[in-house]
Amino acid sequence: xxxxxxxxxxxxxxxxxxxxxxxxxxxxxxxxxxxxxxxxxxxxxxxxxxxxxxxxxxxxxxxxxxxxxxxxxxxxxxxxxxxxxxxxxxxxxxxxxxxxxxxxxxxxxxxxxxxxxxxxxxxxxxxxxxxxxxxxxxxxxxxxxxxxxxxxxxxxxxxxxxxxxxxxxxxxxxxxxxxxxxxxxxxxxxxxxxxxxxxxxxxxxxxxxxxxxxxxxxxxxxxxxxxxxxxxxxxxxxxxxxxxxxxxxxxxxxxxxxxxxxxxxxxxxxxxxxxxxxxxxxxxxxxxxxxxxxxxxxxxxxxxxxxxxxxxxxxxxxxxxxxxxxxxxxxxxxxxxxxxxxxxxxxxxxxxxxxxxxxxxxxxxxxxxxxxxxxxxxxxxxxxxxxxxxxxxxx
Numbered sequence: 001x002x003x004x005x006x007x008x009x010x011x012x013x014x015x016x017x018x019x020x021x022x023x024x025x026x027x028x029x030x031x032x033x034x035x036x037x038x039x040x041x042x043x044x045x046x047x048x049x050x051x052x053x054x055x056x057x058x059x060x061x062x063x064x065x066x067x068x069x070x071x072x073x074x075x076x077x078x079x080x081x082x083x084x085x086x087x088x089x090x091x092x093x094x095x096x097x098x099x100x101x102x103x104x105x106x107x108x109x110x111x112x113x114x115x116x117x118x119x120x121x122x123x124x125x126x127x128x129x130x131x132x133x134x135x136x137x138x139x140x141x142x143x144x145x146x147x148x149x150x151x152x153x154x155x156x157x158x159x160x161x162x163x164x165x166x167x168x169x170x171x172x173x174x175x176x177x178x179x180x181x182x183x184x185x186x187x188x189x190x191x192x193x194x195x196x197x198x199x200x201x202x203x204x205x206x207x208x209x210x211x212x213x214x215x216x217x218x219x220x221x222x223x224x225x226x227x228x229x230x231x232x233x234x235x236x237x238x239x240x241x242x243x244x245x246x247x248x249x250x251x252x253x254x255x256x257x258x259x260x261x262x263x264x265x266x267x268x269x270x271x272x273x274x275x276x277x278x279x280x281x282x283x284x285x286x287x288x289x290x291x292x293x294x295x296x297x298x299x300x301x302x303x304x305x306x307x308x309x310x311x312x313x314x315x316x317x318x319x320x321x322x323x324x325x326x327x328x329x330x331x332x333x334x335x336x337x338x339x340x341x342x343x344x345x346x347x348x349x350x351x352x353x354x355x356x357x358x359x360x361x362x363x364x365x366x367x368x369x370x371x372x373x374x375x376x377x378x379x380x381x382x383x384x385x386x387x388x389x390x391x392x393x394x395x
Contacts, residue, residue: 005072007065011304012039017063019114026054038172052076104131174270184332189368192327195380197387200358225317226288231386233259233279234393239379243312245333262311265298272298274307325361335370339363
C-alpha cells in the first residue's frame with residue numbers, strides 16, 4: 001500500500017525546502033524527520049506520519065511549496081504481529097532487517113550538522129542505540145574535518161596564505177533578515193535622534209510591584225520593556241504619523257487606527273520580530289505576560305507568519321547586552337523604530353547638588369520622507385517624559 005505524505009498546515013502561505021533528510025529506498029520510522037522547510041523567519045523539520053519505506057521523493061531542495069503539497073510517497077506493507085508482547089503494526093520490510101538508514105540524533109544536533117555540512121554517517125554515536133549526542137559532535141568537529149577546500153572569491157584575499165580558516169553557512173533566516181535590512185537602509189532616508197530618559201521613579205515603582213506579586217505568589221514579572229511598550233503605544237496614538245506607512249507612489253500616508261508593536265528578539269538562528277497586537281487595549285500586566293510567552297515562543301523557533309505580520313512600530317532592546325547608543329534600521333513598511341540601550345546611573349544636577357539617577361539611552365530612527373525633525377523631537381520627548389513619570393499616561 002502506498003501512502004501520500006503531504007506538507008501539513010504549519011501556518012505559512014509558502015515555504016522553501018532547504019534540506020531533504022531521506023532518500024528513495026530508506027526505511028523510516030514514524031515521526032522521523034523527512035525534510036526541512038524555511039519560511040519568513042521560521043525553520044522547522046517535517047516528520048513522517050507513519051513508518052515505511054520511501055518510495056519516491058517528489059520535491060527538490062530549493063522548491064517552494066504550500067500546505068497540502070505532495071512531497072513523498074511512502075510504501076507501507078503492514079501485517080499484525082502475533083506476538084502479544086509486541087502487538088504493533090510494522091512493515092514486513094522493516095521486520096526483515098535492521099534500520100541502518102536511520103541515525104538517532106535530536107533535532108538540535110541535526111540542525112548543527114546540517115548548518116556545518118557534516119556527513120552524519122561519519123559521526124559515531126555513543127548514546128543509547130547509537131544516538132549522536134553533543135559530545136560526539138564536538139569530538140568530530142575537533143578533528144578539524146568541517147573546513148572544506150573551497151574556491152575563494154577572486155575579489156577577496158586568499159585566506160589560505162595566512163593560516164587556517166573555517167567556512168560557515170549563513171542560515172536562511174539571517175539571509176532573509178540581511179536582505180531586508182539592506183533594502184531598508186538603501187530605500188529609506190533614515191534620521192536618528194538620541195535622548196536619555198530618567199527612569200529612576202519608574203524602576204522603583206516596578207521593583208516594588210514585583211515584590212508584591214512575589215509575596216502573593218503570582219507568576220508575574222514586570223519588566224522595564226513592558227512600560228516602554230505601553231508608553232510607545234500611547235505616543236503612537238498622540239503622534240499618528242509614526243503609526244503610518246507610505247504608499248507605493250510616495251504621495252499618501254496610511255494612518256493606522258490600531259497599535260501593534262514588534263519586539264526584536266535575538267535567537268540562535270538570528271533576529272526575529274514577533275508582534276504584540278492591540279496594545280492600546282492592554283495594561284502593563286497583560287503586556288508583561290504576553291511578552292514573556294512571545295519571547296519563549298521565538299527562542300524555541302515556534303513563531304509563525306501570523307506572529308510576525310501586521311506590525312506598526314518596532315522596538316529593538318539591547319539593554320541586557322550592553323552598549324551606549326546605536327542606530328536601529330527601520331522595519332519596512334513601518335516608518336520608525338526605537339532602540340533601547342543599557343541604563344546607567346549618572347550624577348544629575350538638581351539645581352542644588354548632584355544626585356544619582358538611572359538614565360536610559362533612547363535611539364529613534366524615522367523615515368524623513370514622512371517625519372520631520374520637529375515632529376520626531378516631540379515624539380521622543382513625550383516618550384522620555386512618560387518613562388520619567390508614568391503618571392503622564394493619565395493626562
